[in-house]
Amino acid sequence: MTHTYEYPRAALTVDCVVFGLDLDGDDLQILLVRRGIEPFLGKWALPGGFVRVDETLEDAALRELEEETGLRKVFLEQLYTFGTLDRDPRERIVTVAYYALVKLSDHNVKAATDASDAAWFSIHDLPELAFDHPQILDVAHERLRGKLRWQPIGFELLPKKFTLTQLQRMYEIILERQLDKRNFRKKILAMELLVELDEVQRDVAHRAARLYKFDDRHYRRLLKQGFSFEI
Amino acid sequence: MTHTYEYPRAALTVDCVVFGLDLDGDDLQILLVRRGIEPFLGKWALPGGFVRVDETLEDAALRELEEETGLRKVFLEQLYTFGTLDRDPRERIVTVAYYALVKLSDHNVKAATDASDAAWFSIHDLPELAFDHPQILDVAHERLRGKLRWQPIGFELLPKKFTLTQLQRMYEIILERQLDKRNFRKKILAMELLVELDEVQRDVAHRAARLYKFDDRHYRRLLKQGFSFEI
């Protein structure tokens, strides 16, 4: 069945920049999929695809993410819409880009094997990408760095229970600068957004650190009172 | 001539939230156009329209803005893309929203008469709007307030030459809080982004204030050195 319109229409797609944090490797990572069709057959690309006429943009992004990488229930936020004329060699395609933050600890390497061909890459060592995906990735990286300091989205990259050192390292990796240990702990604890758990790290070859979790309910309550997060 | 595709496609539009500043009325204003066709015939709406297949999104926004309101050469930035299923009663339409900042002093009331039916409204006294335009406007207003403090975009709302009092009032109107006169002047002058002109206000019934202009070249130079603007 075909569909006919009076004027030509651009096709509409979504693309997702998925960030993951490798605390061991001290590295920010991106989830890419290998293209199985032309154009750019065999090249790596951002997971994404065409928006169906009966689903919202966000639904399309979540669907494509699951189909291509197996990921579900991730933090997802709209990034920017890219609409230059020649960004796809086939025809005019406008893409609404999203960025996602995932806890590598939960959805560990499963994502890589589940789908046809998906893999994590260090943001500092990326393969050649299809389309204008390098540009989309740059915008996403910039947004992540910018937003991280003003909104508590970084917790989406950590396991539910984390140590203060892991939290600090997350900020250091993404912001690409060192933070002072004592000042960092003073500041983050003063916000009263973390709940200290009766639990410590396990299986570490040194003194185990106390575990904390982020108190989302309390954060939302504070927000209404004009509280503003800042690292 | 018609155009046929294998799968149904959403239509793509752009909409613009145009902000103007009325320094006399101490008021932030929005430019709206009255709809000449169904749906929502006769209702006020954001200027906007369909994206042609051979123009970029930004070009479409600028074109629609000029066609419907006569405005040219305004500050324009992408806001967000709205894609819920029922936002247009006719069919699936996805809209890429932009926001614009204009100097009311330059493009004064011409805009209102030039086009069929365009007019400025106080953001605190808006008429009933078509589609999901109230929501788009809210997002734009939130973005403006958020961005104003961290980027020197407010100058786009003022005449090229302005007084420090006007500058302060602009921040007070949009941020909706009072600022201390001496602290404000101290801070803004310390940034060294303003050029003091050999010129003062004219036609005022009291002591005339010194005029300043924003030094865009110097701002860009400072940016590269890691400078960050903040009010």
Added chain:
DNA sequence: CATCTTAGTGTATTAAGAACACGAACACGG
């Protein structure tokens, strides 16, 4: 020349950010 309105200016106090080092805990290996 008296009146009215806005312009323009400095200091003292308070809060936040930055700099900085060492003893305690715990696992491990000999």
Added chain:
DNA sequence: CCGTGTTCGTGTTCTTAATACACTAAGATG
């Protein structure tokens, strides 16, 4: 069980930025 190695957890001082606050000067008007 004792020494070694690694990370944990903690306070104070100094510096810088933010806040609070009020009067004289300039110039237009009648």
